[in-house]
């Protein structure tokens with residue numbers, strides 16, 4: 001597998017991680033011995049078909065599920081529980097508290113985890129809201145916002161915590177195609193402006209190529225790593241290029257069994 005040369009230690013090390021659910025009838029293996037390293041400021045995408053264990057992996061990085069085999073380390077420390085250093089943004093639009101304003105929603109995790117001085121929280125929340133372009137809506141309630149705006153609030157809320165890693169579980173999947181494209185572009189712009197480390201889960205090849213500097217491609221259930229690919233050379237400006245199309249086809253073949261497995 002190709003690895004970029006890094007002198008620093010990985011921000012996040014996923015090492016031989018098998019994840020299972022025990023239901024009353026059976027044990028479901030969601031991922032099998034998954035390994036990868038991510039580094040500071042990576043835009044790291046987990047790409048795979050529905051049911052390959054992407055969300056389960058994110059849950060485990062979030063500290064909500066303990067591996068039955070292998071381990072996950074953040075800055076060298078084994079992850080054993082949830083923490084404010086790992087914030088998750090979900091697909092669902094109802095992840096905001098409906099009885100709180102945009103500002104209150106963004107302040108909420110800072111207050112409930114005791115992050116930052118109490119006197120700073122509101123200012124930090126306002127800065128994060130401004131970064132996602134919603135300054136005019138600080139006092140609005142979630143039900144008055146569009147799906148895209150709600151997702152922007154969820155992103156602002158997570159980033160305001162200044163997590164070591166932002167975990168994004170198909171955050172744009174429920175949006176219409178045009179809004180989704182705009183959100184992808186905004187996320188890249190935001191990353192270019194403030195830099196943060198994120199793991200982004202998707203089953204869209206195009207979204208993966210657009211957003212990632214590195215892509216881990218996974219097999220169907222139970223998820224295993226097929227390849228780890230370098231996607232640094234692509235951005236939303238290259239979607240029409242021959243190189244983009246060739247890369248798309250390469251990944252498509254990996255996912256859909258044309259035996260054309262290669263590392264980029």
Ligand SMILES: Nc1ncnc2c1ncn2[C@@H]1O[C@H](COP(=O)(O)OP(=O)(O)OP(=O)(O)O)[C@@H](O)[C@H]1O
Nearest residue numbers: 021023028030049050051052053054055056203221
């Ligand atoms: N709470 C649970 N109990 C039992 N099995 C589960 C549970 N959650 C997920 N699974 C199973 O684990 C496997 C991985 O599910 P997971 O949601 O992580 O996949 P995914 O790649 O994120 O899929 P999708 O893209 O559809 O969200 C699936 O077979 C799923 O049925």
